[in-house]
Amino acid sequence: MADYHFIYKDVEGASTQWDDIQRKLGNLPPKPPPFKPDPFEPAPDSDSAPKDKSWIDEKTEEELEDLEDDLDDDRFLEEYRKKRLAEMREAVKISKYGSVIPISGSDFVREVSQAPQDVWVVVILYKEGFPECGLLLRCLEELAVKYPATKFVKIISTDCIPNYPDRNLPTLLVYNNGAVKANYVGLHSFGRRCTPEGVALVLCQSDPVLNDGQSGSDPSRKAVLEDVQRRFIEKVVTEHENHDDDGSSSD
Numbered sequence: 001m002a003d004y005h006f007i008y009k010d011v012e013g014a015s016t017q018w019d020d021i022q023r024k025l026g027n028l029p030p031k032p033p034p035f036k037p038d039p040f041e042p043a044p045d046s047d048s049a050p051k052d053k054s055w056i057d058e059k060t061e062e063e064l065e066d067l068e069d070d071l072d073d074d075r076f077l078e079e080y081r082k083k084r085l086a087e088m089r090e091a092v093k094i095s096k097y098g099s100v101i102p103i104s105g106s107d108f109v110r111e112v113s114q115a116p117q118d119v120w121v122v123v124i125l126y127k128e129g130f131p132e133c134g135l136l137l138r139c140l141e142e143l144a145v146k147y148p149a150t151k152f153v154k155i156i157s158t159d160c161i162p163n164y165p166d167r168n169l170p171t172l173l174v175y176n177n178g179a180v181k182a183n184y185v186g187l188h189s190f191g192r193r194c195t196p197e198g199v200a201l202v203l204c205q206s207d208p209v210l211n212d213g214q215s216g217s218d219p220s221r222k223a224v225l226e227d228v229q230r231r232f233i234e235k236v237v238t239e240h241e242n243h244d245d246d247g248s249s250s251d
Contacts, residue, residue: 019031097144097148097151097152098145098148099141099144099152100124100137100140100141100154101152101153102153102155103154104155104159105159107155108155108160111151111153112153112175113175114178115151115175115178119150119176120150120151120174120175120176120181120207120208120209120211121150121152121153121174121175121176122150122153122172122175122203122209123154123155123173123174123175124136124137124140124152124153124170125155125156125160125161125168125170125171125172125173126154126155126156126157126169127158127166127169130166130169132169132170132186132187133169133170135187135194136170136187136194136199137154139190139198139199140152140154140196140199142196143196143199143200143210146196146210146212147210147211147212147213148212148213149212149213150210157171168185168186169186170187171183171184171185171186172184172189172203174207176207176209181206182203182206182209184202189202190202
C-alpha cells in the first residue's frame, strides 16, 4: 500500500510548483532567500598602498628605521622619514621627565652628575614637615609639567649632604654637564612671594635652565628668559583681571 504521508523534499533553495501554489494560498511560509556568500575581497597589500606623508605618519619608529634603504629613489619621502624619526626620538626624550623625581643618596651620581650633557637638572634639598620646603616643592612640580625637557629631582637634605643644616632649607642646586652651575639657599632667594613664575625667572637669569621641549634641544638663554618673562606677565595680567572681576561683582 502506498504511503500517502510521504513529503517530497527537493534540493535546498529549490521550489516545486506545488510549493508555489501553497505559498500563494498562505499554507506555507515565504520561501527563504537563497544563500549567497560574501563577495571575495583580497587582503590589502601594504606594498601596493600609495606612499606619501600620511603613509609615513602611520609608521612606528622601528618601521621607519627599517625603511632606511627602501626610499632612496624618493628624496622627499626619505627626508620626511628622517624628520619623523627625529620628532619621535625627541618626544621620547621629553617624556622622560615632567615631574619632580624622588632620588636617594645612592642615586645622585647616576641621576644628576651623569645626566645627559644637554639636560639641565634642578635638585631640591628638603625635609618633610618644613612649610618652606613644601611651598618650593609645589612651585617646582608646576614648573616640571611646563618644562618637561628639564629634569627636576628632590632628595632629603641629609641623604645628599650628611649633617646639612636645617636652617639652609630649602636649597636648590642647578646642574649641567656634571657640574654645579648655581645654588640658592633658603626660600628668600625667590623673592617675597615664592611663585612658580618667580622661581622660573630666578633659575633662568644666567643660564637656559628651563626647557619646554618645543624650542629645540639647545635653546638660548635669551629665548628661554623671554619665554619665562612672557609666562610671568600673562600670569600677572590674568590675576589682575580676575581681581578686578571679583571687585566689580561684589559692588
